Amino acid sequence: MNPLQRQTTRQLSIGGVLIGGGAPVVVQSMTNTDTRDWRSTVAQIERLHEAGCELVRVAVPDDQAVEQLSRIKKAIGIPLIADIHFDHRLALGAIKAGVDALRLNPGNIGGPDKVRKVAAAARERGIPIRIGVNSGSLEKELLARHGHPTPEAMVESALKHVRLLEDHDFDLIKISLKSSDVLNTVASYRLLSSRTRYPLHLGVTEAGTLVDGAVKSALGIGILLFDGIGDTLRVSLTRDPEDEIPVAYGILRSLRLRDRGVELVSCPTCGRTEIDLIPMVEEIERLLRKVRTPLKVAVMGCVVNGPGEAREADVGIAGGRGKGILFKKGERIETVPEAELMKRLLVEIEKMTGERIMG
Template sequence: MKRKQTREIAIGSVKIGGDNPIAIQSMCNTDTRDAKATIEQIKRLEEEGCEIVRIAVPDMEACNSIKEIKKGIKIPLVADIHFDYRLALKAMENGIDKIRINPGNIGNEERIKAVIDMAKERNIPIRIGVNSGSLEKDLVEKYGEVTPKGLVESALRHVKIVEKYDYNNIVVSIKASNVPFSMQTYSILSNEIDYPLHLGITEAGTVWSGAIKSAVGIGSILSMGIGDTIRVSLTGDPVEEVKTAKEILKSLGLRRFGIEFVSCPTCGRTEVDLISIANKVEQECKKINKNLKVAVMGCAVNGPGEAREADIGIAGGKGYGLIFKKGEILKKVPEEALIPELLKLINEL
């Protein structure tokens, strides 16, 4: 699919927009004032593949933790700030890599200018984040309710405030919990600006339901060629957000994160313990950093042909299985030897 070309923006060491890969983000659910706990969670996110991480900055104590947090992590750090311009200034003084703030909500012109001037001086991007749950009253009245056009108008209003002070180091997001609504909103927004877009479905739900909703929503918007960075919002461990984001990007062919694993859904022809085998192979494949496609199929009759696009795979029989490569059968082995033989061949490729 062809992505819309947006401006390139640098968030610390990570670039988004332009021809850069779609970056994966998450947000800590720790108390930012507890630097140690926040660093520990970010390290777990880094290990899973998170590329940008955001923290809540509700007060000056949280701002003062930024220096320590930055020392303990490798990926860029984003400050999530609402209303108080002084928190934005302090966060930037303490080395934050990006701020998420709506310029129109932080006070008078003097305060807005102070934040933008410091961002410009330090070349710190500003993410303008509009949420369907907090659309300005005048726009709700103008459109009769919260609408995609109203949200886009709100985002453009905030963008113009930043542009007024001759600054265009901007990222924009518009979050809603309704998937068709979000698709329409991002489609309109993408036609209006060339700034990088941050995608997400807000209040998506728990790890199970939220992952499905996010996959449908974010995946649909990405398939339209829209989006430069994504954050999956889940009620749970933020590490699960990163796992889900990686799978969304992998499924659309937009990023490669090690082995791509596929398996058949099983049927009445299956004569091996395919569910157990598939789960074990998938877990082992997560430990291997190779750009391969691995298939686990239940039927020795049709499996190799159905998964001929896989680099390597197995297909079960009755107490045995076939190992195949690009649809061509390599060998027949006992069921208990299927996983060891498959892993051996994967490591040899």
């Protein structure tokens, strides 16, 4: 049972995926392909979907990108979000193309009449809009008044955009407040969550490369989720977007908020390690990314203490000198030659999950 008490937010549906209102926290990402190249965009979305992505956002910089949206939408199996900046005509075109949601800031699309047109079109089709405030692009008047992108300035900006939509009877709204600073991000979301019940999308923007980005995202997103704040999330990394998904599920799994996929337990290595453990663990981790069944898998470098240290794992291997063991729940099942350890583990996981791992 998960001990965390989540804040109750208004519920939205994005392409049939429930957001907020007690629904599970949803994992999303964004393509880094040229949306005008619909084939490469679809291929990347398919890889993201296989990795566990549940909502996907694509950049829509011009009319050529809009023209490809309906083709992309028909070819994929997860909801499609159009990322729009400045031009309300792109938003209207994306809605007509059948996207499931928009990401735009109504204050940046050309004035009240243009906001009214977008709000009316989105309301007619039941398409939610995410308002996304970024510390690096805060309005000049707010920066002048607050001095820098403070949590108060970020929240003020978000609520101003919200009112622009509410003024046109539109309330299918989700909000994000992103900063590259973890503490500023946490403080901003905490303040916003005390002032609204619209669902919130979590993220630490421009988090960085795999290690730094994962650390900053785990801290920022994890702290907020522990507080009960957040309905969707994206881990933003300077990597292929598929690499964001395991980090996202790792955060959710560690907080017992989602139970999808493999939790990999492995020892840090020490003087008792008698096999080349690090490359083995990395390869096993790569291969197990596609597994959806909740499973705890251990890869240990010592047959003396390994099984006991990983007693809570559903299945695992522990290497020795030229051989190793397969174990379940800490109990030895069989002895296996070292060269066959990894394959034997993967075969056992395929049997346990019914999912194919090896090509």
